[in-house]
Amino acid sequence: VILTVTLNPALDVTYAVDGLVVGATHRVRTVAERAGGKGVNVARVLHAHGTPVRATGYAGGDTGTRITAQLAGCGIPAAFLPIAGESRRTVTVTDGGVATGFWEPGPTVSPAEWLAFLDHYGDQLPGAAAVVLAGSLPPGVPADAYAVLVALAQERGVPAVLDADGAALRCGVAAEPLLAKPNAAELSAATGLPVSTVDEARTAARALRGGRPTSVVASLGGAGVVAATAHGDLRAFLPEPVVGNATGAGDACVAALVRGLLAGAPWPEVLARAVAGGAAAAAAPVAGMVDEDLMGRLRKDVVVEEI
Amino acid sequence: VILTVTLNPALDVTYAVDGLVVGATHRVRTVAERAGGKGVNVARVLHAHGTPVRATGYAGGDTGTRITAQLAGCGIPAAFLPIAGESRRTVTVTDGGVATGFWEPGPTVSPAEWLAFLDHYGDQLPGAAAVVLAGSLPPGVPADAYAVLVALAQERGVPAVLDADGAALRCGVAAEPLLAKPNAAELSAATGLPVSTVDEARTAARALRGGRPTSVVASLGGAGVVAATAHGDLRAFLPEPVVGNATGAGDACVAALVRGLLAGAPWPEVLARAVAGGAAAAAAPVAGMVDEDLMGRLRKDVVVEEI
Numbered sequence: 001v002i003l004t005v006t007l008n009p010a011l012d013v014t015y016a017v018d019g020l021v022v023g024a025t026h027r028v029r030t031v032a033e034r035a036g037g038k039g040v041n042v043a044r045v046l047h048a049h050g051t052p053v054r055a056t057g058y059a060g061g062d063t064g065t066r067i068t069a070q071l072a073g074c075g076i077p078a079a080f081l082p083i084a085g086e087s088r089r090t091v092t093v094t095d096g097g098v099a100t101g102f103w104e105p106g107p108t109v110s111p112a113e114w115l116a117f118l119d120h121y122g123d124q125l126p127g128a129a130a131v132v133l134a135g136s137l138p139p140g141v142p143a144d145a146y147a148v149l150v151a152l153a154q155e156r157g158v159p160a161v162l163d164a165d166g167a168a169l170r171c172g173v174a175a176e177p178l179l180a181k182p183n184a185a186e187l188s189a190a191t192g193l194p195v196s197t198v199d200e201a202r203t204a205a206r207a208l209r210g211g212r213p214t215s216v217v218a219s220l221g222g223a224g225v226v227a228a229t230a231h232g233d234l235r236a237f238l239p240e241p242v243v244g245n246a247t248g249a250g251d252a253c254v255a256a257l258v259r260g261l262l263a264g265a266p267w268p269e270v271l272a273r274a275v276a277g278g279a280a281a282a283a284a285p286v287a288g289m290v291d292e293d294l295m296g297r298l299r300k301d302v303v304v305e306e307i
Numbered sequence: 308v309i310l311t312v313t314l315n316p317a318l319d320v321t322y323a324v325d326g327l328v329v330g331a332t333h334r335v336r337t338v339a340e341r342a343g344g345k346g347v348n349v350a351r352v353l354h355a356h357g358t359p360v361r362a363t364g365y366a367g368g369d370t371g372t373r374i375t376a377q378l379a380g381c382g383i384p385a386a387f388l389p390i391a392g393e394s395r396r397t398v399t400v401t402d403g404g405v406a407t408g409f410w411e412p413g414p415t416v417s418p419a420e421w422l423a424f425l426d427h428y429g430d431q432l433p434g435a436a437a438v439v440l441a442g443s444l445p446p447g448v449p450a451d452a453y454a455v456l457v458a459l460a461q462e463r464g465v466p467a468v469l470d471a472d473g474a475a476l477r478c479g480v481a482a483e484p485l486l487a488k489p490n491a492a493e494l495s496a497a498t499g500l501p502v503s504t505v506d507e508a509r510t511a512a513r514a515l516r517g518g519r520p521t522s523v524v525a526s527l528g529g530a531g532v533v534a535a536t537a538h539g540d541l542r543a544f545l546p547e548p549v550v551g552n553a554t555g556a557g558d559a560c561v562a563a564l565v566r567g568l569l570a571g572a573p574w575p576e577v578l579a580r581a582v583a584g585g586a587a588a589a590a591a592p593v594a595g596m597v598d599e600d601l602m603g604r605l606r607k608d609v610v611v612e613e614i
Binding site: 015017020021022023024025026027028029031062065066091093095098099100101102103104105 | 322324327328329330331332333334335336338369372373398400402405406407408409410411412
């Protein structure tokens, strides 16, 4: 089973409106809700592809209850630790093809709740094939939280994959996870280096690795991915990028990376699947859903080269 | 006790953001929640002024639970009927002084739930000094719902005050409530007449009355109120209108009208208090809160004249 950790999950609410105007009041045509947060989204993609998964993290209040109920309704195994604070919502207002988002801050986690999560997490690790640590840290959780969670997993032989930002990413990489997957903006922020070209992405990915065993795979949207590994650097991309909805593409990329690595595929194959997974998600009418047939067709077009 | 009926209450959520841009994603700085809907807002103002009140209507799902919990936290007596559907939220995004609103549709009410409300409402009427019927009807409730509720109350000697829109207003007035309080847009929509001047408002208010015993008080924002009654027509206004937040001013106006009428005050005094109440609400830093001292000072400046 692959364990996904989402310390700051969300109830993602989408409002469809006609004609969004700042300063006006709008009747919402339809309301849709789904459990979200990066780790939850990775779990959903893995589950849709038949990979055994369990989602964990914190869930609090009515919103936390709705998050876990929504996952249960989808048949996705979950074991979230209850906390006193209330889990956050995101509200995305869609008007035709334009999405305007509002992200609530997460609940504040107490020191006791952080210690309780370490126990809870430790109970989930036995039998896990890998752990995916993804998304922002809620207020109150220490900045080195991902470093602690990476170390706890890897001490027990469970490889860790990290998808994080800022200090959480920098501290987490120091604990030498199997893999870190920043996007261009996250990679640039974590290293202080520009990441606007493939060459710059390679340089920054190598800088983030810093000679550690950790592989860094940077997702660059339509430009594909750049990987800095202990066995050399690679780029994978689609000659004709898919135009679509980038929401969820990064999470689908992480899901494909984890599946490929656990299957023991060689790096070129792992990266080709990651590019195809991200592109299939971008092409999907519903954010974050990956059509496995489309992913298979796109996979054939991916170009992988050493850089 | 004054009974307020809100068939489509809301959890009013306010998000503060910096720099609202359509098509962008925004971190929400602060989240505030409050029970809302016109009847709930009237109950809050009455309660703040020490008038015994009870709020009723429908409440469903987690959101309904939060609405009733929020009222309980404020010490406002409430007796909402649970329904299977989920009560709605409104989300208002504030960026500096600019408010952009998103109103979810209400839950659909089943025929059995409508019949159940008639029983529930009948149980609340004994001992009520007046009933305030306010706000939109949720889907599934018949268009003549307010006519039925007005008749049930007044048959038992409980005078009814109606604040509604469209067909709900037109049907409700036909049942001859003590008072109807449309704003300019509602009065215009209900009568098909223009309401852009005081003269037009008087003509339209008389048309809505249609010779019934019902008094029609039209709230015209900074232009004050125009009343068409069985004893003649009046206008009340502040020579120097208060500039501020119109949200909640209409509900404060209704609260002042009900208090004045129940106190047996003559029409000029009732209307002067209604204008002062609405203006004090507009001047308040928090929507819908009425400073009674300010209301008293504004009251002295209100001009009332026969028209």
